[in-house]
Amino acid sequence: MLPQLVVSGLAQGVLYALVALSMTMVYRATTVVNFGHGDLVMGGAFVVYVLVVYAHLPYLLGGLLALTILFALGVGIHQGLMRRIMTGPHLAIAMMALAVGYGLRGGARVLWGREVLPFPRIFPDHAWMLGDVVVTSDNLIVSGTVLGLMAVLFVLFNVTRTGRLLQAVFQSQRGAALVGLNVDAVHRVMWGVGAALAALGGVLLAPITLLYPDMGVWVLVRGFAAMTLGGFGTLHGAVLGGLILGVVELVLGAYVSTAFIDISAYVVVIAVLLLRPDGLFGQQVVVRV
Amino acid sequence: MPGALPAPVVGRPALGRWVFLLVPLLVLPVPFFVNRYIQYVLNLILVYVLVGVGFNIVIGNLGQLAFANVALFGLGAYASGILVVHAGWPWWTTVIPAGLVGALAGALASLPALRRIRLFYLAIMTMAFGELMRWIYIRAEPLTNGSMGLAVPPPVLLGVRLSSDRSKFYVFLALAVLAVVLTSSLLRSRFGRAFMAIRDNELAAAAVGIPTDRYFILAFAWSGFVVGVGGAMYTALVGHVTPEAFNLLELILHFAVVMVGGLASLAGSVIGAVVLTTTPELFRGFPGVQELVLALLIVGVLLFLPRGLVSLLSLRLPLFRERYYRE
Numbered sequence: 001m002l003p004q005l006v007v008s009g010l011a012q013g014v015l016y017a018l019v020a021l022s023m024t025m026v027y028r029a030t031t032v033v034n035f036g037h038g039d040l041v042m043g044g045a046f047v048v049y050v051l052v053v054y055a056h057l058p059y060l061l062g063g064l065l066a067l068t069i070l071f072a073l074g075v076g077i078h079q080g081l082m083r084r085i086m087t088g089p090h091l092a093i094a095m096m097a098l099a100v101g102y103g104l105r106g107g108a109r110v111l112w113g114r115e116v117l118p119f120p121r122i123f124p125d126h127a128w129m130l131g132d133v134v135v136t137s138d139n140l141i142v143s144g145t146v147l148g149l150m151a152v153l154f155v156l157f158n159v160t161r162t163g164r165l166l167q168a169v170f171q172s173q174r175g176a177a178l179v180g181l182n183v184d185a186v187h188r189v190m191w192g193v194g195a196a197l198a199a200l201g202g203v204l205l206a207p208i209t210l211l212y213p214d215m216g217v218w219v220l221v222r223g224f225a226a227m228t229l230g231g232f233g234t235l236h237g238a239v240l241g242g243l244i245l246g247v248v249e250l251v252l253g254a255y256v257s258t259a260f261i262d263i264s265a266y267v268v269v270i271a272v273l274l275l276r277p278d279g280l281f282g283q284q285v286v287v288r289v
Numbered sequence: 290m291p292g293a294l295p296a297p298v299v300g301r302p303a304l305g306r307w308v309f310l311l312v313p314l315l316v317l318p319v320p321f322f323v324n325r326y327i328q329y330v331l332n333l334i335l336v337y338v339l340v341g342v343g344f345n346i347v348i349g350n351l352g353q354l355a356f357a358n359v360a361l362f363g364l365g366a367y368a369s370g371i372l373v374v375h376a377g378w379p380w381w382t383t384v385i386p387a388g389l390v391g392a393l394a395g396a397l398a399s400l401p402a403l404r405r406i407r408l409f410y411l412a413i414m415t416m417a418f419g420e421l422m423r424w425i426y427i428r429a430e431p432l433t434n435g436s437m438g439l440a441v442p443p444p445v446l447l448g449v450r451l452s453s454d455r456s457k458f459y460v461f462l463a464l465a466v467l468a469v470v471l472t473s474s475l476l477r478s479r480f481g482r483a484f485m486a487i488r489d490n491e492l493a494a495a496a497v498g499i500p501t502d503r504y505f506i507l508a509f510a511w512s513g514f515v516v517g518v519g520g521a522m523y524t525a526l527v528g529h530v531t532p533e534a535f536n537l538l539e540l541i542l543h544f545a546v547v548m549v550g551g552l553a554s555l556a557g558s559v560i561g562a563v564v565l566t567t568t569p570e571l572f573r574g575f576p577g578v579q580e581l582v583l584a585l586l587i588v589g590v591l592l593f594l595p596r597g598l599v600s601l602l603s604l605r606l607p608l609f610r611e612r613y614y615r616e
Binding site for chain 1: 348352354400401406408409410412413414416417418420421424428537541544548552575576577578579580581582583584585587588591592595
């Protein structure tokens with residue numbers, strides 16, 4: 001039973017990892033923790049729902065369009081709202097992110113009411129047996145997409161010139177600005193990329209779960225838990241944290257109590273921050289007073 | 290060590306203290322001119338005065354990103370409801386216990402801050418705490434009646450049943466005035482000045498000998514007390530406590546009360562409570578519109594009026610000028 005739980009947990013965990021990774025990228029580039037990130041995931045899922053179910057576009061095309069639309073939305077959030085208060089207090093920035101998220105959620109609810117939307121089956125319905133372990137095609141498609149994307153990002157970050165520029169901004173915004181990098185442009189692009197990656201999460205989630213306006217909260221809490229567990233602000237920590245969280249949820253859910261499927265993420269956040277605020281792979285985060 | 294603190298801020302002008310009595314006196318006859326529905330909304334405003342005043346201490350005065358306010362509100366409401374339903378206490382005796390439960394939970398929520406967890410970390414952690422509490426309300430069925438909600442009989446005050454909203458109004462008004470007066474005293478004392486010293490520069494505050502840990506606990510606990518009492522009032526008002534009342538829509542409402550009214554301003558909390566209790570009532574029954582309107586209000590305030598509605602008043606009336614908050 002345990003190998004099956006681990007495989008299913010990892011399949012769930014790649015989605016958490018994707019959400020955590022996109023939040024971490026926005027955070028590292030702009031120092032903004034986006035409390036509305038889960039709602040961007042929801043936004044991506046709803047856009048792809050509209051494009052596929054109402055506009056009858058093929059799933060792949062709809063997904064790509066959803067990514068593009070959310071990219072534009074992310075850039076818009078930065079240009080229209082965030083940039084104007086970036087120099088202000090942290091509280092204002094957090095409030096702005098939260099308010100944007102609630103705005104998206106409210107918008108989705110205005111359009112869809114309190115319904116839960118089922119998505120038509122898109123992915124082929126296959127399952128393979130590897131020994132005792134069942135692997136479904138959902139598992140493979142979602143994990144494959146996310147892992148492939150992560151490999152691309154890894155190469156982008158570590159090999160290309162753009163990646164090194166980004167890393168410079170991640171390390172020190174002021175330093176990057178001093179040596180002549182256009183930090184504002186980096187912020188703009190990273191908001192777009194962050195939102196597009198969130199949308200990718202939504203596009204991948206849409207065919208395998210039900211859609212409802214509040215799904216963003218579910219996603220956000222798990223993204224935070226993954227980030228905290230792996231070490232807040234580290235890219236590899238976010239990915240590993242997400243994978244571990246996915247496994248932990250299912251293993252505790254099976255061996256201890258089914259309640260842990262719901263509350264693992266909350267418990268992980270609270271326990272990690274209290275016991276080991278740096279997470280498993282993080283640097284020092286505490287404020288020394 | 291009061292001597293080590295920055296020079297004490299001089300008290301408000303004499304008129305300032307009278308406002309605490311003047312405004313409540315002016316609203317005393319109001320219940321005789323309004324219908325039952327408006328009376329209900331007025332009572333709800335008084336509940337949110339306590340919510341806003343309590344929340345503002347932590348985010349406005351202490352300057353901490355804590356998201357646990359809805360949990361404190363819910364715990365106060367459930368504490369009062371459970372004591373009335375299961376222990377058979379009259380409602381008025383549950384007000385202080387509800388406040389104490391809120392205070393205890395508030396102090397608990399400040400524990401991460403003592404581990405030097407600040408900013409986003411604190412926000413994430415308290416948000417997890419709040420959502421965990423909602424899960425517990427649903428699961429602790431023997432006490433809370435789960436997602437069906439706990440039906441609470443009309444409140445009893447010293448043997449008198451407060452079945453009408455009008456009679457509740459006067460009790461709520463007294464509690465709200467008390468909460469505002471006590472909080473105002475706290476904020477003008479050396480405790481309050483210490484809160485604001487911590488907000489403006491925690492390191493400097495610690496360096497001049499302010500025991501920051503103790504003040505963190507105090508601010509969170511007092512905030513929890515006020516909000517917990519607000520929860521008890523909420524139970525008396527609606528008579529039916531459900532887990533759904535403490536969801537994330539409620540969280541943005543609490544934020545909006547503080548941000549739209551005015552950060553770190555008692556008058557702002559009151560104004561925020563008035564504006565934000567009436568606005569969502571207008572959109573009741575249109576799913577999503579409430580969230581949209583609250584979000585737009587917050588975005589608008591952040592972009593164009595960062596000190597909230599109260600800053601419009603303080604431009605004209607020196608009475609409302611906040612002495613404890615400088616940009």
